[in-house]
Amino acid sequence: MSDREKIAEHLRFFEELGVEGISRDPDWSVRAVDRLVVQKSPEQSDVAALVGQEGSVPADLGQGFSVKEPESKATYSETIAVDSAGPRAQSDRDVSVFEQVRVPSTVSANEALDLIRKQLGDCTRCKLHTGRTTLVYGTGKPDADLMFVGEAPGRDEDRDGVPFVGRAGQLLTKIIESIGLKREDVYIANVIKCRPPDNRNPEPDEVRTCEPFLFAQIDAIQPRVVVALGSFAFRTLLREDRTPISKARGRVYNYRGAKLIPTFHPAFLLRSPNRKRDVWEDMKKVREILRGE
Numbered sequence: 001m002s003d004r005e006k007i008a009e010h011l012r013f014f015e016e017l018g019v020e021g022i023s024r025d026p027d028w029s030v031r032a033v034d035r036l037v038v039q040k041s042p043e044q045s046d047v048a049a050l051v052g053q054e055g056s057v058p059a060d061l062g063q064g065f066s067v068k069e070p071e072s073k074a075t076y077s078e079t080i081a082v083d084s085a086g087p088r089a090q091s092d093r094d095v096s097v098f099e100q101v102r103v104p105s106t107v108s109a110n111e112a113l114d115l116i117r118k119q120l121g122d123c124t125r126c127k128l129h130t131g132r133t134t135l136v137y138g139t140g141k142p143d144a145d146l147m148f149v150g151e152a153p154g155r156d157e158d159r160d161g162v163p164f165v166g167r168a169g170q171l172l173t174k175i176i177e178s179i180g181l182k183r184e185d186v187y188i189a190n191v192i193k194c195r196p197p198d199n200r201n202p203e204p205d206e207v208r209t210c211e212p213f214l215f216a217q218i219d220a221i222q223p224r225v226v227v228a229l230g231s232f233a234f235r236t237l238l239r240e241d242r243t244p245i246s247k248a249r250g251r252v253y254n255y256r257g258a259k260l261i262p263t264f265h266p267a268f269l270l271r272s273p274n275r276k277r278d279v280w281e282d283m284k285k286v287r288e289i290l291r292g293e
């Protein structure tokens, strides 16, 4: 690993802990409160009742996802309703406000995903296209109930054209299997479809350019639960600028007709295995919602 890559890794690590990165873009200095309005929903009391309902944690969920001693109590205590005024309020596929993403509402999820991929094409809309090997669109079940959203492709993903195929991807597979599902049962995508150089954080203009395609994917799939993997995915989906994933997780957010669960990125878990317990709590919550509990 080069020095540049090591520095990038360290910055990612600190960002997961809530330490802000450095950017010259003035957008990064806008406070979250200017963009996000949250309020407690009527479902709050239902969710509060879920705290501590399932105390037993598997002693071992596999080599890459083992849970030992609990280090914190489950923290699910409220549902946050996100005010999605503006472009994100549009969930009907054929009224997309994103000029470049138009999908008729009459087509199946599979056809919708194909159409979105065609509209992406050999995308050169942002500067990241110059360094990519392969555009990484997304993979999985087109009408999945559960969707995972990560940040951006890494080296392995850029090579294979599939999201989450490296070590972090293997851990994500174990996380999915921990709630009785297979990778093929879910849909996995990233906010950004092309690998940033040296795995640096995507820049705001790149996010703005690429995110409409992710939103179109979510609207095509119409999952019941979206899991945001890491701070970056959480902030992009909820238009949040400040909240680190460590503070965002433990809550259920209403988002584009789905429940959104933020949790730690698998790459972070590889560096901080003591946070697997938290991810297990988050995945139990996902399972409860999918079961209609």
Ligand code: SF4
Pocket (backbone or CB within 6 Å): 120, 123, 124, 125, 126, 127, 128, 129, 135, 192, 193, 194, 206, 209, 210
């Ligand atoms: S990151 Fe997204 S917007 Fe930028 S070139 Fe790749 S697909 Fe296009």
